[in-house]
Amino acid sequence: MADTLPVIETWGLVRRFGEVTAVNGLTLEVRRGEVFGFLGHNGAGKTTTVRLLNGVLSASDGKVRVLGLDPALEGPALRRRTGVLTENPSLDERLSARENLEIYAALYDVPVAETRRRVADLMGQFDLGERAGDKAGSYSKGMKQRLALARALLHAPELIFLDEPTAGLDPVAARDVRELIMHLSREEGRTVFLCTHNLVEAQRLCDRVAVLDSGRLIAIGTPAELGQKVGQRRTVEVEASRETVQQALSLLRAMPGLAEVQTGDHGSVISFSGVPHEGIPRVVAALVEAGVRLYRVTPQEPSLEDIYFALYEEANGGRQPAGGGTR
Amino acid sequence: MNWRAMRAVIRKDLTVVLRSKAVILPIILLPLIMQVILPAVFGAAAYFLPEDSEEVDDLGPLLDAFPEALRAEIESLEPNQLFFMLMTVYTFAPMYLIVPLMTSSVIAADSFVGERERKTLEALLYTPLTDMELIVAKLLTGWIPALVVAVVSFLLYMLVVNAVGWPLIGRLFFPNWTWIVLVFWVAPAVSMLGLGLTVVFSSRVQTFQEAYQLGSMGVLPIVALMLGQIAGLFFLSVVLSLLVGLLLWVVDAILLWFSVQTFQRSELLARM
Numbered sequence: 198m199a200d201t202l203p204v205i206e207t208w209g210l211v212r213r214f215g216e217v218t219a220v221n222g223l224t225l226e227v228r229r230g231e232v233f234g235f236l237g238h239n240g241a242g243k244t245t246t247v248r249l250l251n252g253v254l255s256a257s258d259g260k261v262r263v264l265g266l267d268p269a270l271e272g273p274a275l276r277r278r279t280g281v282l283t284e285n286p287s288l289d290e291r292l293s294a295r296e297n298l299e300i301y302a303a304l305y306d307v308p309v310a311e312t313r314r315r316v317a318d319l320m321g322q323f324d325l326g327e328r329a330g331d332k333a334g335s336y337s338k339g340m341k342q343r344l345a346l347a348r349a350l351l352h353a354p355e356l357i358f359l360d361e362p363t364a365g366l367d368p369v370a371a372r373d374v375r376e377l378i379m380h381l382s383r384e385e386g387r388t389v390f391l392c393t394h395n396l397v398e399a400q401r402l403c404d405r406v407a408v409l410d411s412g413r414l415i416a417i418g419t420p421a422e423l424g425q426k427v428g429q430r431r432t433v434e435v436e437a438s439r440e441t442v443q444q445a446l447s448l449l450r451a452m453p454g455l456a457e458v459q460t461g462d463h464g465s466v467i468s469f470s471g472v473p474h475e476g477i478p479r480v481v482a483a484l485v486e487a488g489v490r491l492y493r494v495t496p497q498e499p500s501l502e503d504i505y506f507a508l509y510e511e512a513n514g515g516r517q518p519a520g521g522g523t524r
Numbered sequence: 525m526n527w528r529a530m531r532a533v534i535r536k537d538l539t540v541v542l543r544s545k546a547v548i549l550p551i552i553l554l555p556l557i558m559q560v561i562l563p564a565v566f567g568a569a570a571y572f573l574p575e576d577s578e579e580v581d582d583l584g585p586l587l588d589a590f591p592e593a594l595r596a597e598i599e600s601l602e603p604n605q606l607f608f609m610l611m612t613v614y615t616f617a618p619m620y621l622i623v624p625l626m627t628s629s630v631i632a633a634d635s636f637v638g639e640r641e642r643k644t645l646e647a648l649l650y651t652p653l654t655d656m657e658l659i660v661a662k663l664l665t666g667w668i669p670a671l672v673v674a675v676v677s678f679l680l681y682m683l684v685v686n687a688v689g690w691p692l693i694g695r696l697f698f699p700n701w702t703w704i705v706l707v708f709w710v711a712p713a714v715s716m717l718g719l720g721l722t723v724v725f726s727s728r729v730q731t732f733q734e735a736y737q738l739g740s741m742g743v744l745p746i747v748a749l750m751l752g753q754i755a756g757l758f759f760l761s762v763v764l765s766l767l768v769g770l771l772l773w774v775v776d777a778i779l780l781w782f783s784v785q786t787f788q789r790s791e792l793l794a795r796m
Binding site for chain 1: 526528529531532533535536539543544642643644645646647648649650651652653654789793
């Protein structure tokens with residue numbers, strides 16, 4: 198029964214800083230074991246929300262339950278069960294990597310007998326073992342990010358908050374972090390709350406996403422659900438032989454329901470929208486029956502990026518997002 | 525109270541402090557100057573003091589404030605003996621308090637504001653520590669070393685003053701009961717004063733240097749104590765030392781109350 202309960206629930210959550218409302222009436226639910234993407238550009242309120250959900254910042258209004266606890270009243274008990282990777286690695290640079298982890302193991306009450314083994318395992322897992330005794334200040338940005346991630350996982354938390362976990366990492370390190378996130382969720386059943394403005398990353402990793410704009414939640418659901426919500430149509434690309442491409446183009450333009458029929462850069466590729474997934478074989482059959490020689494048919498799902506911008510424009514009367522501060 | 529976690533915070537902060545030259549240099553240099561170099565200078569000055577020196581006359585007001593019995597005993601000394609004893613035992617007594625004050629101020633500035641400056645505070649705030657555990661751990665981080673430095677400085681001073689003074693006085697004359705009260709009653713209170721001031725000001729400043737400078741304002745009552753004694757306004761007796769200590773502990777209690785009110789996770793993060 199407990200496992201079916203949402204891990205995070207908020208109802209009308211508000212946080213104000215003077216005149217500025219950083220989080221404005223946030224209502225959402227995060228399910229156990231999912232990778233939940235929390236999307237928004239800089240200043241949208243992602244970091245403030247993470248702070249509210251961990252009870253390190255008090256809410257101005259609204260209600261929150263995280264792992265069945267009230268963060269404002271049961272913060273210490275809650276934080277024992279959550280791990281947070283902050284946007285800044287927040288490492289003590291005058292301490293060695295091992296010292297950083299050992300001290301946080303004590304802070305998270307990891308049993309003394311287990312601390313050494315767990316620290317060594319994590320250092321090995323994050324490929325830091327050889328430089329465990331070096332000061333964290335001597336680490337590269339990527340190494341610092343990996344060390345901070347190891348620290349967030351030290352006490353085996355059931356709910357993990359990751360604030361821009363791949364920011365500043367090289368492609369290989371970023372891939373490793375993404376694989377780790379998938380492992381934590383799929384293999385270990387932990388819930389990951391992923392704050393990011395990397396939409397490609399969110400699309401790859403997240404089961405569901407929420408889009409935040411100026412502290413307000415403007416959409417929540419799977420990327421497919423959000424695509425439907427904003428009316429983002431699936432496009433289909435077909436590649437025809439050069440001799441038959443004009444014939445294909447004429448046929449497609451004449452078909453009822455199809456829209457945005459156009460040729461691509463190479464001339465032999467045509468894209469169109471307006472056809473549901475189950476209607477694609479009918480279109481292909483019509484082209485083949487008419488003698489069009491097809492080499493490739495590729496349905497293209499709308500990307501999360503397309504959806505994000507569409508949602509943002511919808512919420513802001515057609516205005517494109519611009520950069521902001523850190524809230 | 526989660527003492528294991530609090531010990532981890534103390535260990536972390538002290539390790540960080542010991543690896544910072546900006547913090548460790550004043551902790552080493554100040555006692556060295558105050559407890560070794562200055563008494564040696566007083567000793568040298570006493571050796572070369574002429575019989576009819578006006579230096580001793582300048583200390584007249586101080587002697588006037590002495591209790592009758594002590595004044596009679598002191599005035600029987602030779603001028604150079606009198607100069608050395610007045611300087612090292614009586615005039616210098618309030619100055620000694622600067623050592624624990626500066627030690628606690630510099631460590632507290634690094635622990636409270638330096639941590640924010642280095643952007644390491646946020647991770648600490650996400651740990652299960654309560655606000656009270658966190659502030660108590662951080663106060664102990666500044667207070668314990670200040671007490672250690674105070675006692676070590678006193679022992680060093682006792683050694684140097686007696687060694688330098690031996691050829692002049694011909695016996696062990698230091699410490700007296702006032703110094704015992706200063707070391708074990710007033711110095712801990714002064715250390716806490718430095719901590720309290722630094723924590724209260726830490727919410728209003730951005731850098732370690734600013735916090736250190738403001739926290740060092742606790743030096744003002746010490747200077748007042750020293751000048752008041754030299755001017756003959758009062759004599760720092762055992763009773764007066766006990767009263768000064770008591771007053772400081774009352775001020776400390778008020779400052780600590782404000783510190784606890786200031787040191788709220790939510791407020792700290794809101795300012796980050």
